[in-house]
Amino acid sequence: xxxxxxxxxxxxxxANFESVFVLSDFDSAAYSYLYKRENRVVGPxxxxxxxxxxxxxxxxxxxxxxxxxxxxxxxxxxxxxKEEMKNLVNLVHHMGGTIRKDFSTKVTHLIAYSTxxxxxxxAVCMGTPILTPSWIHKAWERxxxxxxxxxxxxxxxxxKVPPFQDCVLSFLGFxxxxxxxxxxxxxxxxxxxLEVGDERCTHMVVEENSVKELPFSSxxxxxxxxxxxxxxxxxxDARAGESIYLYEKPNDSPAMKKAVSLLSLTTPNSNRKRRxxxxxxxxxxxxxxxxxxxxxxxxxxxxxxxxSLLDISNTINYVETYSSKPSKSSTPAHSKQSARWxxxxxxxxxxxxxxxxxxxxxxxFKLPLEKEGQVGGPILAxxxxxxxxxxxxxxxxxxxxxxxxxxxxxxxxxxNRSVGNVFLKYSKELVRAYPPFVNFFExxxxxxxxxxxxxxxxxxxxxxxxxxxxxxxxxxxxLLIRPVQRLPSVALxxxxxxxxxxxxxxxxxxLEKAIESLKEVxxxxxxxxxxxxxxxxxxxVVYEVDGCPANLLSSHRSLVYRVETIALGDQPCDRGENVxxxxxNDCLEIARKRHKVINTFKSPLGQTRPPPPLKHITLMPLSxxxxxxxxxxxxxxxxxxxxxxxxxxxxxxxxxxxxLAAEETVKNTWLRTLCRHVANTICRADAEDxxxxxxxxxxxxxxxxxxxxxxxxxxxxxxxxKKVTRAFSFTKTPKRVIQRAFMANSTPDxxxxxxxxxxxxxxxxxxxxxxxxxWFVSHxxxxxCCWT
Numbered sequence: 088x089x090x091x092x093x094x095x096x097x098x099x100x101x102a103n104f105e106s107v108f109v110l111s112d113f114d115s116a117a118y119s120y121l122y123k124r125e126n127r128v129v130g131p132x133x134x135x136x137x138x139x140x141x142x143x144x145x146x147x148x149x150x151x152x153x154x155x156x157x158x159x160x161x162x163x164x165x166x167x168x169k170e171e172m173k174n175l176v177n178l179v180h181h182m183g184g185t186i187r188k189d190f191s192t193k194v195t196h197l198i199a200y201s202t203x204x205x206x207x208x209x210a211v212c213m214g215t216p217i218l219t220p221s222w223i224h225k226a227w228e229r230x231x232x233x234x235x236x237x238x239x240x241x242x243x244x245x246x247k248v249p250p251f252q253d254c255v256l257s258f259l260g261f262x263x264x265x266x267x268x269x270x271x272x273x274x275x276x277x278x279x280x281l282e283v284g285d286e287r288c289t290h291m292v293v294e295e296n297s298v299k300e301l302p303f304s305s306x307x308x309x310x311x312x313x314x315x316x317x318x319x320x321x322x323x324d325a326r327a328g329e330s331i332y333l334y335e336k337p338n339d340s341p342a343m344k345k346a347v348s349l350l351s352l353t354t355p356n357s358n359r360k361r362r363x364x365x366x367x368x369x370x371x372x373x374x375x376x377x378x379x380x381x382x383x384x385x386x387x388x389x390x391x392x393x394x395s396l397l398d399i400s401n402t403i404n405y406v407e408t409y410s411s412k413p414s415k416s417s418t419p420a421h422s423k424q425s426a427r428w429x430x431x432x433x434x435x436x437x438x439x440x441x442x443x444x445x446x447x448x449x450x451x452f453k454l455p456l457e458k459e460g461q462v463g464g465p466i467l468a469x470x471x472x473x474x475x476x477x478x479x480x481x482x483x484x485x486x487x488x489x490x491x492x493x494x495x496x497x498x499x500x501x502x503n504r505s506v507g508n509v510f511l512k513y514s515k516e517l518v519r520a521y522p523p524f525v526n527f528f529e530x531x532x533x534x535x536x537x538x539x540x541x542x543x544x545x546x547x548x549x550x551x552x553x554x555x556x557x558x559x560x561x562x563x564x565x566l567l568i569r570p571v572q573r574l575p576s577v578a579l580x581x582x583x584x585x586x587x588x589x590x591x592x593x594x595x596x597x598l599e600k601a602i603e604s605l606k607e608v609x610x611x612x613x614x615x616x617x618x619x620x621x622x623x624x625x626x627x628v629v630y631e632v633d634g635c636p637a638n639l640l641s642s643h644r645s646l647v648y649r650v651e652t653i654a655l656g657d658q659p660c661d662r663g664e665n666v667x668x669x670x671x672n673d674c675l676e677i678a679r680k681r682h683k684v685i686n687t688f689k690s691p692l693g694q695t696r697p698p699p700p701l702k703h704i705t706l707m708p709l710s711x712x713x714x715x716x717x718x719x720x721x722x723x724x725x726x727x728x729x730x731x732x733x734x735x736x737x738x739x740x741x742x743x744x745x746x747l748a749a750e751e752t753v754k755n756t757w758l759r760t761l762c763r764h765v766a767n768t769i770c771r772a773d774a775e776d777x778x779x780x781x782x783x784x785x786x787x788x789x790x791x792x793x794x795x796x797x798x799x800x801x802x803x804x805x806x807x808x809k810k811v812t813r814a815f816s817f818t819k820t821p822k823r824v825i826q827r828a829f830m831a832n833s834t835p836d837x838x839x840x841x842x843x844x845x846x847x848x849x850x851x852x853x854x855x856x857x858x859x860x861x862w863f864v865s866h867x868x869x870x871x872c873c874w875t
Contacts, residue, residue: 156184165200202326222246249277250320260294321547324463427587435493445483481520507597514604634703652745709768724783
């Protein structure tokens with residue numbers, strides 16, 4: 088029942104039933120009166136929610152206005168104002184949520200005022216969303232939306248606590264460009280920045296490779312951290328713990344301390360201590376021999392020439408830690424080595440470095456990006472991962488085996504050992520592995536650049552890993568270009584080995600075959616690249632034509648010709664329409680220019696693309712074209728042609744007539760190209776017989792008055808009539824939410840009457856029912872009513 092005086096019901100007690108009070112205002116005097124007497128109070132959204140779900144009324148020991156936070160468990164941290172926190176707790180309870188004092192796995196959301204404290208650290212480690220108090224206030228503003236839930240990711244994303252909230256950063260040792268970039272990102276992620284030395288700074292981010300001495304003594308009030316902390320916080324989208332990123336002076340590292348202690352020995356004559364000293368110096372310089380065999384014995388003056396020979400441009404000497412395979416035990420070298428051996432060793436050295444580069448790409452970039460359970464969610468989408476890395480694992484696998492074979496060959500070297508056989512052995516695998524990556528390298532590079540600009544977490548991920556010594560200060564794009572350069576480099580080295588191989592050596596012929604096999608791989612890559620460019624053109628057509636069928640995408644299909652035309656008949660679209668014909672090797676896509684472009688298209692990857700300028704009409708197999716008509720030029724018909732088409736759904740032939748719109752298109756060339764592909768599709772050798780020269784008057788085709796005012800007005804009238812027809816269509820149904828609300832608040836008799844009336848009444852009656860329903864719901868929600 089409905090009442091304006093809750094007191095007459097609030098004090099009454101009845102053992103047979105419970106009174107539930109429905110209030111639309113939880114700040115009213117009626118609410119306070121009922122709350123003090125511990126009466127059960129709910130809001131109208133709860134009633135509508137339960138009616139929509141067909142469930143009994145939600146039970147709550149506290150007043151429950153809505154179900155906006157149903158099944159959510161919140162924990163608070165960093166609050167100092169108790170009154171504010173008390174208000175937030177009440178709002179959470181009114182929306183059906185629960186509060187937990189201590190953080191645990193049962194907490195679904197952490198409400199934080201700062202990025203400090205144990206609760207914040209635990210939430211970051213467990214991947215629990217960390218949100219600002221504004222999330223609760225905004226959810227309460229939408230309390231009357233029955234279908235809204237505060238836990239929806241799209242809603243809560245804008246209320247995430249930024250990683251640098253409450254942080255004031257300064258930057259030391261960076262270039263002006265890099266410093267400006269980092270300061271900009273600091274502001275973007277909720278922090279502030281000041282100059283180095285300002286007492287208000289909470290963090291000083293140091294470029295550890297360039298800073299050898301701090302400009303002032305460190306203070307307990309400021310964190311002095313490496314740049315990895317900065318980029319790591321952005322990558323996680325949460326403030327990283329400072330303890331593992333603290334900056335240490337170079338002479339404070341454990342290795343240096345150990346070295347100093349060893350260098351301070353007072354007994355230099357001891358052989359044991361000298362050995363320890365030598366080992367320590369080797370550790371400090373990190374001397375590691377990459378080759379499994381010693382270099383050939385040369386006079387001291389020749390050492391520099393050997394170094395220059397092995398110093399291949401853009402080649403990184405990696406530590407064995409990142410090598411794909413442990414080196415085997417070496418054997419003593421021959422006292423005198425040939426030029427053939429020297430170049431073969433150079434081939435092995437470059438192959439070893441190349442394998443290490445591929446290993447770095449996989450270990451530092453690909454595997455971490457693929458790792459499940461990343462803090463803050465996946466950094467890149469699966470499609471972006473495939474585009475960037477492609478067949479790198481396959482290339483790495485085959486070159487790891489090539490490196491191993493070269494290593495075995497050089498260990499047991501004789502002049503008759505075959506270097507060419509190593510590459511002949513893997514030629515088929517190289518053909519399979521390289522084309523998919525090399526052909527799409529430009530797309531891979533573009534994807535990296537685009538994602539780095541649009542995804543701050545990916546930019547931070549690259550900054551962290553590209554700064555590591557394994558990358559040799561090279562970017563991911565610079566590392567990924569190596570497979571593109573590798574095969575030509577190998578072919579040159581094999582040619583050099585062949586030059587130093589005697590004519591009676593069996594490896595001479597084998598090297599020639601190996602070089603030819605590599606050239607075949609590179610030729611295959613070029614051919615596949617042309618095919619790939621054709622595939623990319625098909626993708627461009629799909630993006631350009633709205634409603635383009637998905638089956639247009641096919642591995643055997645390629646774009647042959649594109650022609651701009653004007654329709655001259657009523658098929659396949661209205662006369663005067665601008666029509667684009669896309670000729671593929673087996674089909675013809677016909678699309679018209681869109682009359683009006685509205686909105687923009689957003690792809691699954693997040694970038695915004697311009698709206699498609701064309702509208703799909705039909706995708707026609709070339710086998711349906713029975714004849715190509717070359718219409719003779721007359722006073723009334725210029726530069727026109729027609730197609731006689733017989734679709735399987737039609738009993739008679741159809742005539743599609745067009746006028747070429749672009750002056751650069753040669754009609755004869757276009758028609759011959761079209762006929763050749765039609766003949767190929769239907770397996771006919773006589774392509775020329777498909778063309779027939781015809782008088783346009785016999786087909787009633789004319790290009791006259793196409794640009795006249797009367798013709799344009801006629802086309803405009805047709806378009807307007809279609810729009811008017813759509814505008815006055817009364818087939819739209821009322822909103823489901825209103826229907827459910829009306830059904831939920833109606834008696835069984837009213838429900839049956841409504842259903843029967845909907846079956847009888849027309850569109851105008853439906854609109855009247857919708858209006859009545861809307862008035863009924865709004866009227867019911869503004870009343871204070873009592874259920875007994």
